[in-house]
Amino acid sequence: MTRLRYTGKATIESLREHNDALVLQSIAQGGRARTDVVRETGLPAATVSTIVSTLVERKLVREAGHAVSRGGKPRTLLELDDDHHRFIGVHIGRERATAQRLTLAGRLEQRASTAVPAEFDPAVIARLIRRVRTENVTAIGLSVPGIVAPDGVVRSAVNFGWNWLPLGAELAQRCGLPVHVVNDANAIALSEVAHSADTGPDLVLLWLGTGIGAGIVLDGRLHEGRGFRSGEIGHVDIGVALRCHCGLVGCLETVAALPIIIGDATPEVIARYASFADDNTTHALGKRVDRAAHGLARAVSMLTGALDVDEFVVGGPVTDDRIGPRLLAAVNAALAARVMSGFTPVRLRFSAFGEDSAVVGAAAHAIRQEFGVALTMVAEPPRTHAV
Template identity: 50%
Template sequence: MADQLRVDRRGTRQSLRERNLALVLQAVAAGDGAVSRADIRRATGLPSATVSEIVTELLDRRVVQEVGQVRAGVGKPATLLALDRDHHLFVGVHVGRDRVVASRLTLGGRVQESLRMPYRPGDNPVPIAADAVRALRASADGSVSAVGLATPGIVTREGVLTQAFNYGWSMVPFGEQLSRACDGLPAHVINDSNAVALSEVVLSDRSRLSLVLLWLGTGIGAGIVLDGRLYEGPGHQAGEIGHIDTGHDLPCVCGRSGCLEAVAGLPAVVGDSDVAAHLAGDTDPGLDARVRRAGRELARLVSSLAAMLDVADFSLGGPVVTHPLGPALLSAINTELAARPVPGFSTVRVDFSEFGDQDVVIGARRTPCARSWA
């Protein structure tokens, strides 16, 4: 009987502190100026002493501010809390296929300034990212607290990029390199699809505790948030769905055939077609067929994830959001989902990410918000 319950001993005091701080910040952000300490306790399940300690520290550091009081029945009025949205500044950096995009943002996610710099796939993006960070710090009206870097590939909590097939990277300490290049500024690295998933949960106007964000660009990945917490897996590989076997015989860059990226990645869908001419009325049947095939395979994936994870909230993010074929791909996915519902589950529908072409840099900013103050 004793072996039926195993206690996870891998947690550390630091990781527990980061988790608690993130829970409190999320509760304050969700309250939008109308949340008290008692509300935070109820929302997070944390002890009163823990909530009080974290809130006091966040007030001292001007991450949270008091915005008034409210009386609920007898007794002392409750003090309401909100994010101090404009005091702290961050830089979010996204490493894309052919460019590095960096934005200076407030804690509330408001973009103040953005830079786009050309980039050759496979090169180390840190020097370019560091140049962008220095420029954005120099033009800032206030100090930048930290930088978040969102990148394709598998990333550890220590900021080490362990593998990125499409870029040829392996075991690169991006976090350490970027911090050193930025004169010791705290630098935190996160997988790009995880970054967007976090932005969807933390900054969305909708109440979203569990969702799967499908990243669709040259590669395909997923950011998985369950009960308000990002799930990365023990090897930080959760969501690495691009090389799932679809059963097709199309070659993939990884050396295998039939990978999801080889069927539904944007380059695979576009092929050698003239997308602009197609959308203007010069119909390309081959392109239409590839869009339907990609939609079919992505819908099958969504159905499987919905059943396995008991999640009904799915978003589509990454380059597909602004790509000319984005609407057609989204429609193809939802058409297939409607035609093949999973028995016992409500119909699942996929929407675009709420933050458009800023989804990654906003999500990249989310990572240092929680870790820099822990």
């Protein structure tokens, strides 16, 4: 599994890189002086002082005034240097691609989007990146569907028809910058980690859109699997007699993918259903939502039992869809009716950054790849959703 946060001192083999990331992680949480970093990391004061000086020279950290003194010499506080390094996060969706330029602390500076053509062309994404790029961009993070290898190759994206697409190398050549590619569900999981100061979080991110996937973080590590297929839950068998576009029968996506749930419902019907209207026009949509909710609850129960995780987050297009709150409420109701003995009750919530989660997570992935740690990005407030 890929380490996202550090919890202790390194071995001699990776001492310098590990401890640099450990100190940077501590400072990113905000309100830290050098003495606080020493206490949190367990590193000697001289080592922390040397690392901080190096991070200041690299324009990753800066001094941020003094803490309120309670007698004695005031402590000098440290913070992320938000004036130099910039990162571009990009998410490629089914119909649109979105790019944002973010600072090291997660402050949004510029946003742009474009339509994704039916015949995918990386040049479209390169042009989108140029719209938000500045000279001080350090790297680009790219969030995409499917199975993604560390070399930036999308090995398979069933719903997009991609196989062994070298997207990272293609865009790096076009843009002249490092491009770090990450699965979209993993990207949103990373945005949740970036929003939290917890050094060892356990969570499962459920991506609900045209496809269904999961980003799994265990003990602060992103679990990707040997073949980078971890979280491909859209094609697990939930016991329904429906054939999936992948060729199998019974896949979760046959009942819980967003287009399947919406079906032939018009925007007017969706609006009435979202407003809790209960009549002939909303009945069919309500049945599809209930069927999807029970399928998702079954999948979540399996993940809970297999992983012993009780924090489940929902991200993807469903967070911006009008049926999202009612679907989430229906899943939670189904889960409440089947709490396993000895397990904490599970309740799903929407991702902290809402529709921007995949873009923020892509940028967080690029930061992690460049500096070795998932920083706590505290600049942007969380998005909230009524449920």
